[in-house]
Amino acid sequence: MIILEQIEKVYSSLAGDVHALKGTDLQIQQGENVVIVGKSGSGKSTLLNVISGIDRPTSGSVFVFGQDLNTLKENELALWRGRNIGIVFQFYQLLSTLSALDNVLFAMSLVNKVPKTERKLRAELYLEQVGLDAKMKKFPSELSGGERQRVAIARALANDPKLIIADEPTGNLDSKTGSQIDELFAKLSEQGTTLITVTHANIKDKYFDRVFNIRDGVLSDETELQNAMAV
Amino acid sequence: MRVIVNKLIRDFWQAKGKLVLCLVAACLSAWGISTMVYSYLMAERDFEINFATTLPADFEILVDDYKPGLEELFLNAEHVVDLERREIVGGRVKAAEGHWMQLQLFAVEDIDNMRMDVFKVLEMPEQKEGALLIEVNANTFLDDNLDSLEIQFDGDKSVIWKKSGISHDPRLAPARMERAVYAQITSIKMIEPYLKPGRRRFLVDTDVSMDKGELQKVSRNLALIAESAGSEIVYVNIPEPGKHMHQNIVDGISFLQESTGLIISGMGVVLLSLILLTWILPQVSEVGVMKAIGASTRKIFYGYCVVLLMIILLGMAIGMPLGYQTAKQFNGIIAYVQNFQTVETILPVPYHILVVLIGLIIPFFVGAIPLFKASRTTVHEAMNKTFYIPGKAIFRAFQNLISGVEKRYGVNNLFRNSARTALIVALTAVGIGLYFTGANFEYSIHSEMERFGEETKYAIRMRFANEMKIKEVDYLNDLPFVEQIAPMKDVRVTYRPPNAAFTETRVMRRLSPDHVIEESFVLEGELDANCADCFYISGEGIKDEFRETDFGMEVEFTLASGEKKTYRYAGIFKDMAAIGSPFFVFDNEPDSFNALAFMIDKTVPSYQASDQIDDKLLDNGIDVAGTMNVDLRLASLEGHLEPTYVIIKSIGLFTILIGFLSLLIVLNLTIQERTREIGVLKSIGSSFRKVSSLFQKEFMLVNLFSIALGVLVAIPLTSSLCRVFGQTVIYHDIPSSIDWMGIGLATFIILLIQTALITLFNRMKLRKNARALLDFNF
Structure with missing residues (x-):
């Protein structure tokens, strides 16, 4: 379960303080498939940063699967994140000097959660799951955008995370590849993985358990509205 | 714009x-x-x-049986422009610490009319005639508080001369390097009693410029003129013109x-x-x-x-x-x-x-x-x-060679900008290579000196002005540290090197058959002390004269007495303590000598033993013309070679330092280039320590490769230096030795410093860049 209580996040800059999150409360159940929709600058990235522990809130508490993130030190937080959260970035963010297989293996090696002897087998399995069994030895520069995103998903799965955070996972993909990725996420959700997707795109043709909208740092649950629109 | x-x-x-x-x-x-x-x-x-x-001067000549009017004849010879008499006498002088030091005294006829080999007078007394001017750099060896010096010329009784001024002759070797005292005296008359009767030394100026061959012809012509006048030119020295x-x-x-x-x-x-x-x-x-x-x-x-x-x-x-x-x-x-x-x-x-x-x-x-x-x-x-991905073939070859994804990540990153990696490797390798070259060179020199010090049988050599019988110095055997005394005879010989146009005059050291030469000192040929008609070259200083001569070939030598003897060329051996006597033969009668070699107890420092032998001889009325002991010789050699290895090591260290700086710059560049990547690493579970260790491994790889390359570069470089400087300074190749212990220690220190620097730098940079994660636009 993910619980955010009264999260405030203020960035200071020369132009003055920016209130990125304003008293945000959020609860997401285990296995839920959630989407957060918002325009650029609305605070959705900050929200994801806070949930994943990449950034700390100015005030408020973050509990992810019972762990109070505020109590963890920077290094502990990194390790905890690697073991519990899989992140899929908008621009894939693969390590360009490693092959597809090595990108997945590397994520395992950093966290040491998966036993050494099983790593290669599991990495190959994840890559097979995302349809890249024939391109495991290819480097990111040799893969298409969709393939890179699939490697990124396989990497996010590497340490068998309870939560996957996806930032505009289909934002840079053509519609066909985008649909493939959506199917993959749906499958993951069915398997019980908690999914949080962030997008500013139209989501009316996609299914999510819950839909949140974020505007000027204020989060609102619009699941019912969305359902009504879908009907 | x-x-x-x-x-x-x-x-x-x-x-x-x-x-x-x-x-x-x-x-x-x-x-x-x-x-x-x-x-x-x-x-x-x-x-x-x-x-x-x-x-x-273009060249100098030594004339025996000088006849008045010879100068006029020489001056009328073709190409001769000027002639000036200058004499040299060798001896010893009591230095500040009470030890005898080698002295070379130059005498000038007219200090106000020097036309060749002009030296500077830095301090001159009012009374110019007969003034003793000490070479400025040699003055440090002498007691400043003393106005007069105890001097002893080849085998004569010592005299006390007034130290009256300072001179500087840039053509001389530096006294501090040679460990000898040089001086000028403004009157030839003062040293006349110590010169060989009938011998004159002249400097010759010609209108031939920068051509050693032409100068040889002029000197040959002078030799003929001298011969026709009943004199003989016994020695000609033509230095490399302009050098x-x-x-x-x-x-x-x-x-x-x-x-x-x-x-x-x-x-x-x-x-x-x-x-x-x-x-x-x-x-x-x-x-x-x-x-x-x-x-x-x-x-x-x-x-x-x-x-x-x-x-x-x-x-x-x-x-x-x-x-x-x-x-x-x-x-x-x-x-x-x-x-x-x-x-x-x-x-x-x-x-x-x-x-x-x-x-x-x-x-x-x-x-x-x-x-x-x-x-x-x-x-x-x-x-x-x-990001740039380099050529597939090499890149892929590495993928299969390296096990472990983290190592692969490190190696692959080095390929991101192979030119930059190559520059850093080259820079560090040059520094390390140079430092190791200097260190190995120093080690090789010291090893060779140590070897010589340990293996040489005779740690002290002494020359005397006159020939003596060994019985006359029997009392030297009573000195507790003296283990053996070997009689030797130094004779001046004239010979014509094979295929050479002119004769040369050098010193031949005649040894007794029981004189011990270490087998390891034989560089070429075979040592046979029982071969009375074999001659050996000591060191490789004059090897060139015999480069086309096979062992066994006969060479005729004219001894100072006029006697002609033919010896067979039999070999080359090294003897770092043998200065000025390039030829060795084993035909000395065992009971007469004008030089002695002393085998002494190795626990007694050779300079101390040398002083005691000297005192004992003096007590018995025998004056020593010249002394050479292993300690003094090695100190002098060290003085010649030290600047070279100190400079090389300093350049190496400086380059390593710059290499460190470059490494940090590249590290900074890498961190900057890979800020987002570090963000990714952190977001997928990598702690600061882990990221730092990944970078550390990457740069350690560069260092190890540079060190390996540096060591590889240092080995042939050391070998070349040992050859060149060995032949130039001690007249034989110095065997090149590798100081593995030193290299290991230096490598450890270099890696330690680099690791510390990189860790510190990472701590500063990567910690700062933790915020880079925030730059990710989710």
């Missing part, structure tokens, strides 16, 4: 750290270039002022000096280029923006060039004076080796303009390369920065 220049200057000003680093690199570059050029110019100037103004006697060592040091400049300037230029890269990297997208809004490649490139020029000029303002000072220091070493006095006058303006031009052109062209590349970036490239 002005708008672009203003923007770039503002950018640079904002990136203050990089601006400082760029200036440091520009300074280094200017420093290196100016050191190199100034050193060369200063050396040329100093040589001209110190050496050329001494008006070196100092230590030219070989000086050439070696000059080479090092210019190499230093080259390395520093190379490093400076590489550094400048690297730092410019770090500056440009974040600007690449801005280049795209500038182009998108209308700036041309040329305008952008020119803009960058203006900024580069400003940086180089600023660097020169600091680097040039530094280079001038460094060149002066270097020149001081060269001056020391040449016994020159450094010239304090400032170099003429055109020389400085030359330095400015060279200092501008080299870094400008090298620094402009990354700027040119950046300026050429297309709008599309600038907006879509992707």
Whole structure:
């Protein structure tokens, strides 16, 4: 379960303080498939940063699967994140000097959660799951955008995370590849993985358990509205 | 373009750290270039002022059976322009610590009318006639408080002479290096009693310039003239025209000096280029923006060039004076080796303009390369920065060779910018290679000296003016440390080297058959002490004279007594303590000698033993003409070779230091390039420590590779140095030894320092960059 209580996040800059999150409360159940929709600058990235522990809130508490993130030190937080959260970035963010297989293996090696002897087998399995069994030895520069995103998903799965955070996972993909990725996420959700997707795109043709909208740092649950629109 | 220049200057000003680093690199570059050029110019100037103004004689001759009027005959000979009598007498002088030191005393006929081999008089008493002038650098050996010196000429009773002035002759070897005292005396009459009767030494000036062959012809003609007048020229010395006697060592040091400049300037230029890269990297997208809004490649490139020029000029303002000072220091070493006095006058303006031009052109062209590349970036490239993946074949080959994904990540990253990796490896390898070369060279010299000290049977050699019977010095056997006394006879011999046009006169040392020579000292041929008609060359100093001579070939020697003897060329052996006697034969009668070799208890220092033997001989009324002990000889050799390895080691250390700096710059560049990647690493579970260790491994790999390369470079370099300096200074190759222990220790220290630096740097940079995660746009 993910619980955010009264999260405030203020960035200071020369132009003055920016209130990125304003008293945000959020609860997401285990296995839920959630989407957060918002325009650029609305605070959705900050929200994801806070949930994943990449950034700390100015005030408020973050509990992810019972762990109070505020109590963890920077290094502990990194390790905890690697073991519990899989992140899929908008621009894939693969390590360009490693092959597809090595990108997945590397994520395992950093966290040491998966036993050494099983790593290669599991990495190959994840890559097979995302349809890249024939391109495991290819480097990111040799893969298409969709393939890179699939490697990124396989990497996010590497340490068998309870939560996957996806930032505009289909934002840079053509519609066909985008649909493939959506199917993959749906499958993951069915398997019980908690999914949080962030997008500013139209989501009316996609299914999510819950839909949140974020505007000027204020989060609102619009699941019912969305359902009504879908009907 | 002005708008672009203003923007770039503002950018640079904002990136203050990089601006400082760029200036440091520009300074280094200017420093290196100016050191190199100034050193060369200063050396040329100093040589001209110190050496050329001494008006070196074209050659010197020794005449036996001198007949009055011979000078006139010589002066009338073809090509002879002038003739001046100058005498040399060898002896000993009591030094400040009470030890005897070798003395070489030069006598001039008319101090106010020196026409050749002119020396400077730095202090002269009112009474010029008979003044004893001590060579300025030798004065340190003598007791300042004493007005007079105890001097003993070859085998005679010692005399007390007044020390009356100071002189400086740049043609002489530096006294401190040779461990000998040189002096001039303004009256030949004073030393006449100690000269061989009927012998005269003349300096000859000719109208033949810079041609040793022609000078040999002139000397040959003089030999015929002398013969027709009933005299004989027994010795001719024709130095290399226009060259100092230590030219070989000086050439070696000059080479090092210019190499230093080259390395520093190379490093400076590489550094400048690297730092410019770090500056440009974040600007690449801005280049795209500038182009998108209308700036041309040329305008952008020119803009960058203006900024580069400003940086180089600023660097020169600091680097040039530094280079001038460094060149002066270097020149001081060269001056020391040449016994020159450094010239304090400032170099003429055109020389400085030359330095400015060279200092501008080299870094400008090298620094402009990354700027040119950046300026050429297309709008599309600038907006879509992707990492470069190198050639597939090598890259893929490495994937299969390296096990472990983290190691693969480290190695693959080195391929991201292979040129930059290669530069860093080259820079560090050069530094490490040079340092190890210097260290190995020092180790080789010391090993050889130690070996010699341990293996040489005779730690002390003494010369006497007259021939004696061994029974006359029987009492020396009573000295507790004396284990064996070997009688020897030094005789002057004249011979014609095979295929040579002229005869040479040198010293032959005649040893008794029971004289012990270590087998390991035999360099070529076979040692047979029972072969009475075999001759051996000691050291390889005159090996060239016999280069076309096979072992077994006969050479006729004319002994000083006039007796002619034929010996067979049988071999070459090394004897670091044998100076001035290049030939050895084993035909001495066992009971007579004019020189003695002492085998002593190794626990007694040879200089102490030498003093005690000397005292004992004096007590018994025997004056020693000259002494050589192993300690003194090795100290003198050390003095000759030390500047070389100290310079090499210093350059090496300096290069390693710059290598460290470059490494940190590249690390900074890498971190900057990979900020987002570090963010990714952290977001997928990598702690700061882990990221730091990944970088650490990557750079450790570079270091290990550089060290391995450096060691590989050092081995042949050491071997060459040992050969060249061995042949020049001690007349045989110094066996090249590798100081593995030292290398291991130095490697450990280098790695330790680098690891500490990288860790510290990572701590500063990576911790700061933790915030980079926030830059991710989810």
